[in-house]
Amino acid sequence: MDHTTRQTSSSTSSTRVVDVLVPVALNQNYSYRVPRGMELKAGDVVCVPLGPREVVAVVWAENANPDPRLHNRLKDVGEKLDVPPLKEELRSLVDWVANYTLSARGMVLRMALRMGENLGPERMRLGVRLIGPAPQRLTPARRRVIEVLSDGLLHGKSDAAREAGVSSGVIDGLVDEGTLAVEAMPPPLAPPAPDPSFAQPEFSYQQRAAVDMMRTLAANGTFHVALLDGVTGSGKTEVYFEAIAEAVRRGKQTLILMPEIALTGQFLDRFAQRFGVRPLEWHSELTPRTRQRNWAAISAGEAPVVVGARSALFLPYADLGLIIVDEEHDQAYKQDDGAHYHARDMAVVRAHIAKIPIVLASATPSVESEVNARKGRYQRVALPSRFGGQHMPHIEAIDLRRAPPPRGRFISPPLAQQIRFAIEKREQALLFLNRRGYAPLTLCRACGHRFACTICDAWLVDHRFRQRLVCHHCGFSMPRPNICPHCQAEESLVAVGPGVERLQEEAAVLFPEARTMVLSSDLITSIETLRSELNEIAEGRVDIIIGTQLVAKGHNFPRLNLVGVVDADLGLGNGDPRAAERTFQLLNQVIGRAGRDQGRGVGYLQTHQPEHPVMKALVANDREAFYASEIDSRERTGYPPFGRLASLIISAGDRPTAESFARRLAAVAPIDERIQVLGPAEAPLAVIKGRYRFRILVKSLRNVDLSEYLREWLAAGPKTKGNLKLEVDVDPQSFL
Ligand SMILES: Nc1ncnc2c1ncn2[C@@H]1O[C@H](COP(=O)(O)OP(=O)(O)OP(=O)(O)O)[C@@H](O)[C@H]1O
Ligand SMILES: [Zn+2]
Structure with missing residues (x-):
C-alpha cells in the first residue's frame, strides 16, 4: 500500500x-x-x-x-x-x-482489513550490473560473480550472490573495485493477467453441456447458484475453469475458495496450465509482505483471479464477478474460533448481495446443497461419470469380525494382500486413517493408568516422531516416560490403538521393500515442504502413502489405484447429527483418489459394521440411496436443512460457575412453541484448557429467525462476568 x-x-x-x-x-x-x-x-x-x-x-x-x-x-x-x-x-x-x-x-x-498497515513502505531492492574490467585480485568467488553478470544486465544483488554461491561481501568488494555498479531495481512488474484462451482443453460430450452452463452463468453475471455435482475425477475443475475464463473475458474478478491450503499446490499449477499464469493466493501462511501486496492488488482490481482459504471471502475485491466454492461440503469451511461463520454459506450471501453468480462444486454435496438442488433453488450441473472413460473405483467392505488383523496390528490379511499386489504392479497404495500420531492412548500394563491431559478432558496422543505425548486440544505435551508415574512400574507402558505413524511401522514390517510416506497435518513444517511431498507422490516416488484427511481430498495421484480405509467406522457413532454425512463424504473423497488415470481403482473399507447404511451405499456405489435416507431422516427429526440449530457454549475456570450460569441462562429462554431449548448439558469435551464447558442446543423450525431470537434472549439473560465465557454458534458443525 x-x-x-x-x-x-x-x-x-x-x-x-x-x-x-x-x-x-x-x-x-x-x-x-x-x-x-x-x-x-x-x-x-x-x-x-x-x-x-x-x-x-x-x-x-x-x-x-x-x-x-x-x-x-x-x-x-x-x-x-x-x-x-x-x-x-x-x-x-x-x-x-x-x-x-x-x-x-x-x-x-x-x-x-488484513492489509498489513504496520509494515511501512517497501524497501527499495538493489541490483548490480557489470560495468568495468575485472579487478587485479581475481579470486574464484569473484570470477563466478563476473560470470553470472556477464550479460551486462541488472541483477538483484542477493540473487546474484546466490547464483554465484558467494556472500554479499564479495559483491560489495567488486563494487568497491569499480567492476560492478549498484542501481535501484525497478519495482516488480505485476504478473500478466490470466489468459482465458491460453490452453482450453477438448471437452467430452458430457462435459460440454456443463461447460455451456458455466459459461452462460458467468456471462449473465447475475445472482445464480449452481451446484456443480460431479463424481470424483469427472473434471469439475476443468469445467469451472470455463466459468472463470468467461469472467476474465468480461474483466471481472473471480474468487475461488478452497477448504484447505494444502490443496492449492497442485491447483496453482493446473490453473497455470489452463491460463498461462498462477492466480493470486490468499491464506494464513502468506508472509506479511506478500499479504500486503496481494491485498493491494485485490482492492485495486489488479488480481483477476484469487484462490484462497475461507478468510478470502471478506477481501475488498474491486469488481468481483464470480465465486467458486470448491469441495463445498467440506467442514473446514466452518470457522470455529473468533467469529463462527460458514464460508460456503456466507459466500452465497456475498454473491446475493453483489448480484453475481456462484458455483458450489463437490462430488458429495452437503445435504443442505443437495436439498436446495432438489427443490430447484440451486441449478444442478451434473457430471455423472469420470473423464476419459475411467471407471469409478470398485469398493469392497472387509468385515473385521471375520478377517481381523493379527494382534497388535491394524492391517487385515486381505488388505495386506491387495497392497502387495499393487506394489508388484508398481502402482501406489494409500492407507487412510484419520488419526494423527502413533497411538491415541497410552496406558500402564501394570496398574491400568491412562495418560490424560491435566487441563483437558482428553487422552494424550503418542507422537513417536516428535517423541512426546500430546494433547490435541490444548497442545500440551510431555516426553514419554519410562516409568509409570502412578505405580512406578518400569517398561510397562503400552500404546493402544493406531495412528498414522504406527501404521507406517506396520507397513515397514509387512512390505520392507516399499517406500512409505506419512502425511499428517502435525508433521508439516511448511506449506512448501508439503507441496514438494505431494509432488513426490504424484511423480511416483512413493509406494505406500499413509495419511489423514490431508490426503483425502482433491489430489490427483496418477499411479494411485488402491485405497485402504483402515478404520471406516471411526467417524460414526459419536453422537454428531452429521456423522453419517461426514463419513460418507470423507470415504467417498478418499477412495475417489484411486484409479483416476490408468487402471481400475479399488477401495477397501475395514469395518465392524458392513451392514451400516453408509457402508452399504459406498459399496453399492449408490449415492442416491445415501441421500434419500439421510434427507428422509433429517426431515423426520427436524434437523438442518429442515430445521435450524444454534449452540450456546458456556465455559468457566470451574465447573459450578459454568453450570450455574448455563442453568440461569436456559431458565430465561423466551417461550416460543416453534423453538426447543435443549440442555444445558455437560459438553462431550467437558474440559478444554482448564475450562469447564456446558452446552445448550437450540433447535427451531426452518422459517424462524433464530439469530433474532438468540439476540433477544441473550439481552435479557445474565451477563458474563470474570472468566465466564459465552460463545454463540449459529448453524454449528461441531457438537463437542
Ligand atoms: N476435458 C479434459 N481434457 C483433459 N483432461 C481432463 C479433462 N477433464 C478432466 N481432465 C483430467 O481428469 C482429471 C480429473 O479432473 P478433475 O481433477 O478436474 O476432477 P474433479 O472432478 O475435480 O475431481 P475430484 O472431485 O476428485 O477432485 C484431471 O487430471 C484432469 O486434468
Ligand atoms: Zn489439553
Missing part, C-alpha cells in the same frame, strides 16, 4: 461527524469529527484514535444528527488512507454476517 499521498488532519475541525466501524470486538460504530478540508464518504478507510492507539477503520455512515453535547468530546479522524473505499457490497456483507452469527461487527470487519 502506498502511504505517500494522504490527507492529514488540520487543527480546525468542522462540525461534520461520521460513524466509523473499528476492527475490534465491538458491535457499535464510533463517532468522529471530520477535520476541515477532509473529504470523507461511507466506505473510506481511515486512521482514527482509539484509546491510546491509532487504528485503521472504515467510515460506515454520515452522522447527520450528532448529539451537540457530545461534540466537544469527540475525537478527529486522523487521516484518510489512499486505498480504494470499501464498497457498499462488502459493508453490507460485514453487517449481514455479524447480524446472522451474533459476532461483533468490528471482528467481522477485521477480516476485510
Whole structure:
C-alpha cells in the first residue's frame, strides 16, 4: 500500500461527524469529527484514535444528527488512507454476517482489513550490473560473480550472490573495485493477467453441456447458484475453469475458495496450465509482505483471479464477478474460533448481495446443497461419470469380525494382500486413517493408568516422531516416560490403538521393500515442504502413502489405484447429527483418489459394521440411496436443512460457575412453541484448557429467525462476568 499521498488532519475541525466501524470486538460504530478540508464518504478507510492507539477503520455512515453535547468530546479522524473505499457490497456483507452469527461487527470487519498497515513502505531492492574490467585480485568467488553478470544486465544483488554461491561481501568488494555498479531495481512488474484462451482443453460430450452452463452463468453475471455435482475425477475443475475464463473475458474478478491450503499446490499449477499464469493466493501462511501486496492488488482490481482459504471471502475485491466454492461440503469451511461463520454459506450471501453468480462444486454435496438442488433453488450441473472413460473405483467392505488383523496390528490379511499386489504392479497404495500420531492412548500394563491431559478432558496422543505425548486440544505435551508415574512400574507402558505413524511401522514390517510416506497435518513444517511431498507422490516416488484427511481430498495421484480405509467406522457413532454425512463424504473423497488415470481403482473399507447404511451405499456405489435416507431422516427429526440449530457454549475456570450460569441462562429462554431449548448439558469435551464447558442446543423450525431470537434472549439473560465465557454458534458443525 502506498502511504505517500494522504490527507492529514488540520487543527480546525468542522462540525461534520461520521460513524466509523473499528476492527475490534465491538458491535457499535464510533463517532468522529471530520477535520476541515477532509473529504470523507461511507466506505473510506481511515486512521482514527482509539484509546491510546491509532487504528485503521472504515467510515460506515454520515452522522447527520450528532448529539451537540457530545461534540466537544469527540475525537478527529486522523487521516484518510489512499486505498480504494470499501464498497457498499462488502459493508453490507460485514453487517449481514455479524447480524446472522451474533459476532461483533468490528471482528467481522477485521477480516476485510488484513492489509498489513504496520509494515511501512517497501524497501527499495538493489541490483548490480557489470560495468568495468575485472579487478587485479581475481579470486574464484569473484570470477563466478563476473560470470553470472556477464550479460551486462541488472541483477538483484542477493540473487546474484546466490547464483554465484558467494556472500554479499564479495559483491560489495567488486563494487568497491569499480567492476560492478549498484542501481535501484525497478519495482516488480505485476504478473500478466490470466489468459482465458491460453490452453482450453477438448471437452467430452458430457462435459460440454456443463461447460455451456458455466459459461452462460458467468456471462449473465447475475445472482445464480449452481451446484456443480460431479463424481470424483469427472473434471469439475476443468469445467469451472470455463466459468472463470468467461469472467476474465468480461474483466471481472473471480474468487475461488478452497477448504484447505494444502490443496492449492497442485491447483496453482493446473490453473497455470489452463491460463498461462498462477492466480493470486490468499491464506494464513502468506508472509506479511506478500499479504500486503496481494491485498493491494485485490482492492485495486489488479488480481483477476484469487484462490484462497475461507478468510478470502471478506477481501475488498474491486469488481468481483464470480465465486467458486470448491469441495463445498467440506467442514473446514466452518470457522470455529473468533467469529463462527460458514464460508460456503456466507459466500452465497456475498454473491446475493453483489448480484453475481456462484458455483458450489463437490462430488458429495452437503445435504443442505443437495436439498436446495432438489427443490430447484440451486441449478444442478451434473457430471455423472469420470473423464476419459475411467471407471469409478470398485469398493469392497472387509468385515473385521471375520478377517481381523493379527494382534497388535491394524492391517487385515486381505488388505495386506491387495497392497502387495499393487506394489508388484508398481502402482501406489494409500492407507487412510484419520488419526494423527502413533497411538491415541497410552496406558500402564501394570496398574491400568491412562495418560490424560491435566487441563483437558482428553487422552494424550503418542507422537513417536516428535517423541512426546500430546494433547490435541490444548497442545500440551510431555516426553514419554519410562516409568509409570502412578505405580512406578518400569517398561510397562503400552500404546493402544493406531495412528498414522504406527501404521507406517506396520507397513515397514509387512512390505520392507516399499517406500512409505506419512502425511499428517502435525508433521508439516511448511506449506512448501508439503507441496514438494505431494509432488513426490504424484511423480511416483512413493509406494505406500499413509495419511489423514490431508490426503483425502482433491489430489490427483496418477499411479494411485488402491485405497485402504483402515478404520471406516471411526467417524460414526459419536453422537454428531452429521456423522453419517461426514463419513460418507470423507470415504467417498478418499477412495475417489484411486484409479483416476490408468487402471481400475479399488477401495477397501475395514469395518465392524458392513451392514451400516453408509457402508452399504459406498459399496453399492449408490449415492442416491445415501441421500434419500439421510434427507428422509433429517426431515423426520427436524434437523438442518429442515430445521435450524444454534449452540450456546458456556465455559468457566470451574465447573459450578459454568453450570450455574448455563442453568440461569436456559431458565430465561423466551417461550416460543416453534423453538426447543435443549440442555444445558455437560459438553462431550467437558474440559478444554482448564475450562469447564456446558452446552445448550437450540433447535427451531426452518422459517424462524433464530439469530433474532438468540439476540433477544441473550439481552435479557445474565451477563458474563470474570472468566465466564459465552460463545454463540449459529448453524454449528461441531457438537463437542
Ligand atoms: N476435458 C479434459 N481434457 C483433459 N483432461 C481432463 C479433462 N477433464 C478432466 N481432465 C483430467 O481428469 C482429471 C480429473 O479432473 P478433475 O481433477 O478436474 O476432477 P474433479 O472432478 O475435480 O475431481 P475430484 O472431485 O476428485 O477432485 C484431471 O487430471 C484432469 O486434468
Ligand atoms: Zn489439553
